[in-house]
Amino acid sequence: MIQADRSARFAHKENTADNMLEDYRAIRKDSETLCAPLAVEEYVIQAMPDVSPPKWHLAHTTWFFENFLLVPYLKSYRVFHERCGYLFNSYYETVGTFFPRAQRGLLARPTVEDIYRYRAYVDQAMGELLVDPPASDWDDIALRLVLGLNHEQQHQELLLTDIKYNFAVNPLRLAYRPVENPKAPEAPAPEWLEYAGGLKEIGHTGSGFAYDNETPRHNTYLRDYRLASRLVTNGEYLEFIEAGGYRRPDLWLSDGWAAVKQRGWRAPLYWEVVEGEWWLMTLAGMRRLDRNEPVCHVSFYEADAYARFRGKRLPSEAEWECTASRCAIRGNFRESGRYHPAAVSGMEESGIAQIFGDVWEWTQSTYAPYPGFKPLAGSLGEYNGKFMCNQMTLRGGSCATPQSHIRATYRNFFYPPDRWQFSGIRLAEDAS
Amino acid sequence: MIQADRSARFAHKENTADNMLEDYRAIRKDSETLCAPLAVEEYVIQAMPDVSPPKWHLAHTTWFFENFLLVPYLKSYRVFHERCGYLFNSYYETVGTFFPRAQRGLLARPTVEDIYRYRAYVDQAMGELLVDPPASDWDDIALRLVLGLNHEQQHQELLLTDIKYNFAVNPLRLAYRPVENPKAPEAPAPEWLEYAGGLKEIGHTGSGFAYDNETPRHNTYLRDYRLASRLVTNGEYLEFIEAGGYRRPDLWLSDGWAAVKQRGWRAPLYWEVVEGEWWLMTLAGMRRLDRNEPVCHVSFYEADAYARFRGKRLPSEAEWECTASRCAIRGNFRESGRYHPAAVSGMEESGIAQIFGDVWEWTQSTYAPYPGFKPLAGSLGEYNGKFMCNQMTLRGGSCATPQSHIRATYRNFFYPPDRWQFSGIRLAEDAS
């Protein structure tokens, strides 16, 4: 029985080739299911450089398997089309040149149908590879396969965030998928949960899959700290707006204040005044602002300014991880089908709510290599390492994250002004 | 019998409502025929701000009839969708706000299917209007209808130029519609045909349709002049390139030289070196450069620099019109189905070749109001007049122009650096 080292991941199964093929098929199918509500036209567009057309996501994730698994490990494999590498490589400079990111929405062809054929072609070949994988390469194959599946899950989250952005620029304000989001119950006042500091270990422990950026596990020293027992709500954030938060430079980082002025921010992304009232654009269409839901689609700058407005701060990623590592991975994930953060509905045993799911929580930590960090060898070393500059770390997953994808050590990262992800705020403070 | 004043136009027919409905149906069908080769995805994209997505062209021309004919004159008419005005108004500020031009390619919806339904809906209503038009409004209706049909023909040309641009940015370099363009015979040396100057009349005479910008007919004084008997060829233009034309500032207007440096021009648009040889992107895909075909897709700046390189100049629009008004409207138009300029194939009786069709000929004249010019009343006054600044006039139509659309007095206009139209060069010189 062939089994992979350090890659056990999905559904706590053994990493046999059979199990992994099953995972492969399930995850690949998820991507297509997410796209099922789209018209052909909606696969094509790219409403800003940071988002990609849905059909590009479908093709790029396929190219990942083609390029990193089929070409090196399946002898009989012939690439689907010689230009797929150029068109669907995202940013692997060491693999070759690639089409400019900001222009992905200018490509009508390959068509959506072509891309589904590309997927079927690669899936067929992946089946062949996994039916009888070469034993001598199995460790590598299994590692790359699990990476490829996690990669596809990341793009599933991006599919949702990018579709949302694309839909929101359209003045018709249509719904991607209507869903009933019932009015939320009153959010309880946040409590301040205290955690003891000291010398702590954070980072991935070695069992199960993790990205290279979560390693190595290492010591870090924390002071005693407190975390809010739940996320900041729309209602609380509205107080910040109504108190002139977007007009008070003293609340903002210098670069944040420049962003407010240059981009004309007056509220989170997707907030809109309709006949004197706040509404939000959601994946289910326009929805009246619910004060009890977590605030979402804020930038790091807004999260930081909000915290200062409250006399608090954002958690460091080490603080967040030390607390989250004691919590069960439960929450409002993609599987709920809401695709929207939900109001708190009761504390966990751990006393802290919404630590996983709902919204990615901005931390005060920059996305930097852990001490002793070594990227993966070869082109896959470009996966994470080269982005470790100018970005901030976010933790905990969102309502667009598959539950099986998240863990306490997981590090997501975006630039401080980015707002199109499901990103929100949990407050922290020093305990002493 | 109801008949319109000053709008007789197509196929020399009388402007009865019946005849005009027939024209309407034929011209509306042409637009759809032009789009028939497109995949759904190809209707959506906009590869630069100057081009529009094909589906936008289909919808905008439809909105023109809806807004300027159905809404005012068909009592029973209900608009297809309340947002069509916002989405498909191009630039009529006095009609209302409109969606930003540069972002038309960000709109997945309305879908292509929606837009074909929009067309059918409006066509149906136009049929109703024309079956029994209100006699008291017939003059206005007929005038607006002919304008709308000419407008749709203009967008048919844009459909071809925009599709070409969209296809050309795609690294797959696919063909819109394959067509055999046989190798051209050797182009004869150009002759210099001399025309006497003096006090001349130019502008539209009053019979048949013309745009307001062709009026009023007026006196202008010309010196004796000569025109080249044919268009400049690729081979001749290649001599300019090989003589360092794109590296010699003395050949260029100051703004032209700035454009060369800023945009990195080294050859006309769509010229590309493939393995050491020049190829062109065409609507039939990549094609090896043919030295005998007219040079095409040059800007005014390039046309002007080329003329200076030869010690010549471009014709003024008055010179061009005085000569063209004696020529039959024959040539390589859209109807040939080549969608590409053709090498000269014999002189006309008039001794001058290619005066109509093949490529729009840049003149040295800016697009300015004729003496005594009055724009149309109301919103339709925005059709032409407000663009009379910063643009140059082009004359004669191209291989993408319907034959019934062109005439000797027709004034087309683009900005000096524009290159995506089928625009080329005829040389002129003073006779004395």
Added chain:
Amino acid sequence: MIQADRSARFAHKENTADNMLEDYRAIRKDSETLCAPLAVEEYVIQAMPDVSPPKWHLAHTTWFFENFLLVPYLKSYRVFHERCGYLFNSYYETVGTFFPRAQRGLLARPTVEDIYRYRAYVDQAMGELLVDPPASDWDDIALRLVLGLNHEQQHQELLLTDIKYNFAVNPLRLAYRPVENPKAPEAPAPEWLEYAGGLKEIGHTGSGFAYDNETPRHNTYLRDYRLASRLVTNGEYLEFIEAGGYRRPDLWLSDGWAAVKQRGWRAPLYWEVVEGEWWLMTLAGMRRLDRNEPVCHVSFYEADAYARFRGKRLPSEAEWECTASRCAIRGNFRESGRYHPAAVSGMEESGIAQIFGDVWEWTQSTYAPYPGFKPLAGSLGEYNGKFMCNQMTLRGGSCATPQSHIRATYRNFFYPPDRWQFSGIRLAEDAS
């Protein structure tokens, strides 16, 4: 006695070398007199790319004589510094490379003192050249000398407009030179003076100096037209503002409306609301708006929109010239020392006021070559010809123009959005 052909110019003197040296010294001194009020720091700055630092003007005009006269014609001449060509060539591509225009304000050195030494050095050498000019070259020398002196006068006007711009960006709003501008008398209502059209000649006649762009004299056909008997006043323009002129797209050319929105125009340049009242920045410092003075510092777009607001139009340059050629060259020029347009103070015999001086009058004519235009040979051919694209012609000179510099055939030219020149509006209309 050596005498030049076609260059007699200043004060109706013969172009003997002695007379011309006298002119040379007078005009060169004028430039320095204009700069006398400046602090060293004020010679250095460049508040936008279109303006140049005063010290650059002083040096560039000097380089003109060095490069076009001393180097070719004074055998013993040694250039002042090998880098002056690179630093002070403005745009003569055929002479060599030059320092980027937009960065002239980044050069602290050569210092102001260096540049005055450069001027003295060149003036000394020019004296040598003109004491005993080589007879065989005299025609060329005289021609270039007169051109150089007219060139220096052009830069004298630019010195004033650029100094004004530089002073106006400074929040201290200081005066360049205080002057008493008494409150103007009530402006009389404009009359509409009618002029017969027909076949007319415009352009320079051949006696006295003119730029190449004023030649050749040629026929043009005019319809009967009317001109307003005086310039548009601040008070009249204020009515346009108060009627929402800057918010009504129907009044504007398409490119003009884009400029209004992009640049946030709400009034002419240098207009400012101070405690609820309109003030203007002038070369004498801040001054309360006087309703009777001519409106100034408007772009072509504003002039055109204003004319449309009044149901009028701008004159063509041929109309303007035909009328002006019958008028005496009198008016409010630089010599008045006001450096500001003055309210009308009585009609001329010709019945039309302010035709020369006060403000350059925007015409509806683009700056284009006259029929048969030939630029000067060699590098001096770059003086005018290469700018004949994208600009509009202005006529009549301004309060910053030396009286000896202007004439009825004189063509000035700027881009449609330019506002920092003393540019204003005279209305016209068709007579029939």
Added chain:
Amino acid sequence: MIQADRSARFAHKENTADNMLEDYRAIRKDSETLCAPLAVEEYVIQAMPDVSPPKWHLAHTTWFFENFLLVPYLKSYRVFHERCGYLFNSYYETVGTFFPRAQRGLLARPTVEDIYRYRAYVDQAMGELLVDPPASDWDDIALRLVLGLNHEQQHQELLLTDIKYNFAVNPLRLAYRPVENPKAPEAPAPEWLEYAGGLKEIGHTGSGFAYDNETPRHNTYLRDYRLASRLVTNGEYLEFIEAGGYRRPDLWLSDGWAAVKQRGWRAPLYWEVVEGEWWLMTLAGMRRLDRNEPVCHVSFYEADAYARFRGKRLPSEAEWECTASRCAIRGNFRESGRYHPAAVSGMEESGIAQIFGDVWEWTQSTYAPYPGFKPLAGSLGEYNGKFMCNQMTLRGGSCATPQSHIRATYRNFFYPPDRWQFSGIRLAEDAS
């Protein structure tokens, strides 16, 4: 005896008002001495937005004392000019609006002479304040005074870096102050000095002046590490260039590679090829590249890429500080008068060379608040805290830093692409 708490700083003197006035005078004089070689014109210009005109530095530092000391604490004080606050406030949003940073070079006035008068006026008043300071405010006064003096020293370093930049854009490549920099001896091969990790304390201890960003002193956990015994030299960096370092994306952070392409970097700032050889622009003018001198004027991106090229990394700021805190503050500072980094000239007792002076050393640490960081109260809280985003920390001071200004806990910070500071590279690696 009045004495200040936590502000003892210069020359280990007691913070009596007398001593502090002496320091004040000395440091204020230093700024003027640094400007002594400048021509008036050189005080005015701003060759890019990041640099400021020298006269602005002289005025801004003066405004700091006026605004933060004289206005609140010297009753009789009248501000020098009401607009100084607007013109010379740098970025204190809570103090009031300020003139845009990027346009400081557009202000001719106040003149250099005005600004020296401003300095004298404020210095006079500061003398009055310090002769008899109000006892009740002395702690505040002393704190602000020491802050103001350190602030002025920071601007003294900026004076040198900004003057260098301004001089370098001038094609004349003049020297600010000629100085003999003798050819350096051969640099010894770097040794790898090992330091034990563990739980360490970093940050300011509480005696002597420090900026708020150096506090609070706190625990941090380090792994064992090694530092190179000297800085990277020009010769070593040249190997990186010659090995294609600027053409190999695998060596660069993603944002760094984007910067290389967009800015066209091919070598450090101020490197220039002259007739086939590398030269550097220095404050003493052009100088042939010396392979033994430390490389300087590299961005963080270049430092990081160079480290990767060598299989090493940059030190963290905690590693750097733990090592530096054992080293004497000796080195090539501003006082040497060279204003240029010097080749290593012998190890310190500590075994590590060039830890202070020569060049600021880029660390791998982002500029972030220390755990428990509290900014100063009031407007002075804007001094450091609001910049704690998107910047990297640099350590150790440079050849432009006054020796009395630097310490082991000192944190400097610039954006990753910044190159105009004296910034260089020390390599580090993990010990295990």
